[in-house]
Amino acid sequence: MENLNGSGDISKCPFHGGNTSNENNNKLWWPNALNLDILHQHDTKVNPLGEEFNYHEELKKLDVAALKEDVKNLMTDSQDWWPADWGHYGGLMIRLAWHSAGSYRLSDGRGGGGTGNIRFAPLNSWPDNASLDKARRLLWPIKKKYGNKLSWADLIILSGTIAYESMGLKTFGFSFGRTDIWHPEKDTYWGAEKEWLAPSNERYGDLEDATSMENPLAAVQMGLIYVNPEGVNGKSDPAKTALHVRETFARMAMNDEETAALTAGGHTVGKAHGNGDASNLGPEPEAGPLENQGFGWANSTRTGVGRDAFTSGIEGAWTTEPTKWDNGYFDLLFGYEWELVKSPAGATQWAPINIKEEDKPVDVEDPSIRLNPMMTDADMAMKVDPIYREICERFSKDHDYFTETFARAWFKLTHRDMGPKARYFGPDTPTEDLIWQDPIPAGNTDYDVNLVKEKISSTDLSISELVSTAWDSARTYRGSDMRGGANGARIRLAPQKDWAGNEPEKLQKVLSILEPIAAEFNISIADTIVLAGNVGIEKAAQNAGFDITVPFSAGRGDATDEMTEVDSFNVLEPVADGFRNWLKQDYIVSPEEMMLDRAQLLGLTAVEMMVLIGGMRVIGTNYGGTTYGVFTDNIGALTNDFFVNLTDMGNTWHHVAGTMYEIRDRKTKDFKWSATSVDLVFGSNSVLRSYAEVYAQDDSKEKFVNDFVKTWTKVMNADRFDIK
Template structure:
């Protein structure tokens, strides 16, 4: 190509090209299903060696050495970012808190389990201002311990060590979190028009905090919890209390845990309001390259801790901000407080007529004293009658506060790690906590083949067995590693009564499988999965092939006492495109609901495609629906679904006001099949159609069966953390 023919501007490079989110196809064609979330953390984005296994690596870590190194850093104040009172405790605690605090119970997404705060949008949220500095302070520890120490672990460890250093008897700590290497694009942080948009953009009624759109929890885009200045920036502790209660409840915290976390979180450290927010530089994602990845440049910062800017609020909550004590509650209840503006113009609460001995030493010059502060959320602990009663008990019994906070902190920072099988290190507490969804160990000492034979002779149909196994396993969420077939909680409340589990059919199947399990000495959890495998193998044989379905015994059976029914209610599927079912008609298209379920299950696009097409052929649609059952050989694991969806002899015709479609013969107009959007997307979306075409090819019938079996086994074993090296 002649260089003189290059377009004006002189550079043939695409200037951002596909690296810009704005050039994603969905920008130009917003109805296109974006399947990128199924491949967001694939091997191409991971810099580690292909055979690297973090579980193996973390076992080699010098756990006490890491703890000690972080402890030393706490008082190693850096010239480029000096510590308040020469101690980074408050900064490290805020780092851990905000790394963990993005978790929400509704879909299990967010949280500290992946180290996602290193990436956008969290890295550049205004609520996370200056935490970019905290991570750089920790870099020498990460550098020294390398691959065995994940950022995800280090970010949470930092705050735990800080609390221990300042006098709290911590409850414990577990290593084992595995880093990701890019943003979690599957997380819906909200559709707000801008960062820190008014609360009314994410609630249907500002007066009713519980009307916030699920699964959101924070009151504004860009905040972890609530606006510290009050709802929409208007000081009103009674109103703020409603949002505090809502957002913590959506993080699986009750009122006692919420109060403990608020009190304990603000017993140490301080807020920073060095100058007005509009004078601060842009967040890391918008900063100049010379900022070396830092954001929020502060022209008023002169290298002293007392001139730093973060939130705009200014001051500490207690007289001794580097010690774990009862100072927060002493001051909260001792004084009356009034709303005032900080030097940066932010609303905060300060005490009226405070004694000199209760004032706070300046973060740089201890000879200078300042008023303590409270945020609107802090004042909610005094104004709200429920929170006040709890805090009064904490005030009278500091040991009770310490114990309650230590457990709540552990829950906050470990909530998305799943069961204790994922915990490593000498600081792991021995106690089993109900929010860890404990499952007793299951037996492997039984004759699997004999159990399979009894299942095959039980009179259950393949479809009944497959549907039950699928329903048991599909609750798994890779986001927080909850749910799944292990524990057989499908036989317990609330799961046994979920509409999507077809309670009548479920009761029939369990009534047959439970005695088989008891006679064999196997868990019901194992027998449910094994029955699904038997059904799949029968369908494979009926199709003229022979492929065994792998099975690993050892699942246990959870009890009602080990199951927090309220907590498990959020795992209830409201739609399952794999079984072509929706609990109600949703505004969200069926194919997007299917994609969300597939992502939580950890499936790739090809795995999702194989499973949907295969399950349609096996006749396991909810209620026996024939939508998407594109075959005359129902019950056989064939490629008929893919052959039909790619066959141009059919035209697709919507059924008026029904949300379903007909596949009509183009020549005769005869209706051959019916379908939903969760079926047709595999013929309409360019990526999914490409997968479907692979399985529709004449030479790939055997490949399809192998791929289906592999994907099926992946789902059945998704929560078998004991099988991972």
Template sequence: MDGNDIPAGGKCPVMHGGNTALANSGISWWPKSLKLEILAQNDTKSDPMGLDFDYRKEVQKLDVDALKKDLTALMTDSQEWWPADWGHYGGLMIRLAWHAAGSYRMGDGRGGAGTGNIRFAPLNSWPDNASLDKARRLLWPIKKKYGNALSWADLIVLSGTVAYESMGLKTFGFGYGRADIWGPEIDINWGNDTQLLAESDQRVEDVTNPDTMYNPLAASHMGLIYVNPEGVNGNPDPALTAKYVRTTFARMAMNDEETAALTVGGHTVGKCHGFDAEIGPAPEGADIAEAGLGWHNPGFKNTANTAHTSGLEGAWTTNPTKWDNGYLDLLFGYEWEVKKSRAGAWQWEPIDIAEEHKVPDATDPSIKHNPIMTDADMAMKVDPIYREICERFHKDPEYLSDTFARAWFKLTHRDMGPKANYFGPDVPAEDLIWQDPIPAGPTGYDVAAVKAKIADSGLSVSDMVATAWDSARTFRNSDKRGGANGARIRLAPQKDWAGNEPDRLARVLGVLEGIAADTGASVADVIVLAGNVGVEQAAKAGGFEIEVPFTPGRGDATDAMTDAESFDVLEPMADGYRNWMKADFAVSPEEMLLDRTQLMGLTAPQMTALVGGMRVLGTNHGGTKHGVFTDREGTLSNDFFVNLTDMANSWVPTGKNMFELRDRKSGTVKWTATSVDLVFGSNSILRAYAEVYAQDDSREKFVKDFVAAWVKVMDADRFDVA
């Protein structure tokens, strides 16, 4: 039978899996091929709102008062298909908001609630997020009512905030402005664990030391937001769990006080559900008849006390729908012992508890249950640092309420970036250090005069372009941190980063700061303008008169406005655009280039144009000549692509990730290169882009595309003018 023949019966004539599963597509046959899918996250083709939709503008039309009234009413509008515990959905909505925000990790800024990613795999089907599909369905009538003026991302976080308010907490505020994504975030590495809830040793080198957990991961297991509530690897040990709690929350940008406040405040309301361990598959694996819901529970009898989520069963406080100090009253008021829940999960219960301190059943208040604590809760009592903090909270409930409200605000807003991204009447007036505040910059100065002074300063094209690039390249679209605005490249820790070439940087900044002082411009603006001047000079040398677009108004941050320790995570360990790596890493230089590109919000064609341009401009770190495929360095030309694709040249490996480009006939070495250079000739997709720019009719196109990509990087953090 011919390979193209289809049997007459018994076989489906449709490709199974190949159109939907990357693992079954051709790319998996060649595992060494550089996979560019990470850059597809910036594609807009899958966005149903269209290119003209601007959520930042749309959300400002929102009737916030009406929305909050509707959400408050929802909290006590119990539905038969998923009834509320004690007639109040507050605990469920808080958990939804918390787990949406709790996937954030500071290492690369990815995760968090800012995109509504909990609607998609894998987060929508993580074991830790069981039953949160029900919370989103409860919110659907409100989302439907307010439509495009209210994103899912904003609604999910707001639901938790309103829940706390409805139970008596004075919250710190709320900022709208989280735009939704429309598919899974394929750029996030959630870990290489072989299964969900695999033991910690799959992501921790030494299980006794959580600091050995692989960066940038924060959660102790695949499928959990934080730590295993039953204990490390399911073994109760509050002292060891305390170490994991500290590491996990630190990697989410929380200090010990914030961590303790979040633990106490998060468990002051709501409950755990462990009716039956026999539940169906998660939403992504559920039958089509489940209509997108998951975790079907055969034992569920449409009552709150027959629901199943984690397997743990019980509430932490006597009044689980009220913000009070009951959590600490019970934690410190009793001794606790480890027991199994009715579903077989390890949990802690009090010894000889008074009847009045027991918890009413979530469905039948005439029935009373013991309160419970997880291993992480017991860590607050066992760990000496957490205990001291919690004892202060216990003595001063107002202190707890204020600390928790601020920590909750940080948890749910940390990935939104500067306050310029916040909208609505409840945005706090106070500037917080973790928001990376930047003062407004001057706009009334003479831009042309500044550019003239820069041009006459004696700085080289390489000096100007590299400095501007280093200032801007720290931007992370993941959590909107970094970038050129603020000119933090002149402050600690950035001024001392090896990737910024401190000696060269100090020399260039000395010139640019003088120009800023003379002209009334901010240093941040002058740094970017200097890069623009360098690009314009290089384009002119190549025969093209261009003016790089520029918008003034960047401000200059101060040391007092900069949380230097939190900026450590922004330090580049590699920059393929400047052909530099700080050290050898487990992943290839090309993969690190893709990661940096995705964080900056660039596409593959923009990456291609920028790398080719940066090479011929001579901006390599330390002045190396790798990839500088031109004899007119400092001229913005398409020479990089022309010589890369010229079959008169051959590529010869000379070491790890190092090559020589030699003349095929004579064997003469013409240039040296790294794997980051040659990937634009070896990868079929990147070569296709390189060939476009190598064409004889693409010289002008290349210059225009380089400038457009350059401006995108320089303006990536200009939320004030977006």
């Protein structure tokens, strides 16, 4: 802004520095303050489509056949402003879809292509995603044409699938149903590094031990999707790289066969780009000037396309015919010996020794010129590692087997974070139930809910047992990849039945009483557990003087052991639950931060998190029956006592040790209650306290009960995509 007083001192501008948010300023001043941002993101106010927009309803209007034809035609059309390698955008679109989906990690379910988050920082500007900004712009005319009937998230993944089909792959299927987000995600931890491609050892306890990578991370370096193509920390060692490939793909939910298939199938088509000098590239999209209009990595000295394209620094194609789905990858990998060389950009890669001229791929611009193919360290790992080699040799001898294995792995890669099949849409959705989809059979809906509730109510189960069992069953849900939840009643199966946080002995007692009731009424145990929780809530509300009915939707089914991938479910085990005031052990991360993480995965706002915790404390659902945070003399009644006593100025609060505190009477100094840091943060954090004060008011008793019931129902139905 120009300074009109002529002093030339732009610092006098009243708006200088106005681009910095209050939240960021607060974190600079008070770095240890609890940051509630992850519970405030994706508010309906930031969605330009409005609160009433229903993507699944819009999808019903989509002409899928016409869309697929448009995407297929795009692969060889639109060559004017961004010419494709060999005139085919297949490799670019596959990389776009792959890098969108490939950020998924199993441990917390975050990342992936299910929200279109590759459009935003930091993913849109990761070094590994160089030039994918062009791929998205190439898709813009199609997105513009189909409008709100097609999300960016669906279009990006579809483009990769159609690209493979256009080059000859028989794909396993495709589903629509991914809903876009509208600003960068704040809940995904990508690593603590302060620079792109920082050395791998910053996220490993021991770089020699691939399994020591920091959780929940999956990629080996900041800014990469998987592994460094030049080797661990840029040093070639295919045997060591194989170990890191195995760990990285395992953290992205892939086994050895799927990993080998994806590596080979991903490199069967397209090429890597490194024919130039990285220093000639302009800034990434987020750092670019206004006139770049969101484009990044502009080449200031050359065309930046075709022979001049630069992304990874590795240069060349992997196969003889890079626009054709074939077994050429294995023909070259096993048909030749390979040696280390440098790309034109100085990157380390592998080149074949004494390769036949006819086995060389042609130049991307001039088919009369043939160039050497190349392999990365990850490719050589497929040859060196005995497990990967055995798998790849089977692939090389049976193209149909390779094709089917890859097609299934590609489908898993691009659909894993979508959740259950109830969220799938479209004519190409596979009918087969896949175990990684966590299948659940449909449940009975034709029964008298009130009769079941009466039966449950007549048992000797306490309010605490009823409510805590339902909570433990539902709390596994995570909105990051729509896994877990009460539907399926997997709390009664391995591994959940033995999780420490589920109090196995108490759980078996409750199940032994509820299971006969489910059998008597021919309904699912899943429905029975949720109904039992509702009965407990209604009893607690009655104890507080309120006659309410907790909403209930029947139809949950019961999963079986055969439907449950035990290893996959191990990552859902809670190691902390602020709602039940429990920690499995001490962690570097504070209990309060772990509470926020759980609340965010459950899809809760800060207010919803608070109202649930306040209610569950006074009901008496703490793990092991502890009294931490139970700020009431009327345990078992759904009152607002937690907030009343938390904010009572007749109390004083004292730190005991670690995360433990006690509350004493201000005048008499007598002990009143014990508490944890999770309890007291609701009075110390200024935002949370403002909410606590609302619920502590004399006129908020009924509001509290109603808000608790509404939020409880939200959690119980979080995984009911069949009714959404």
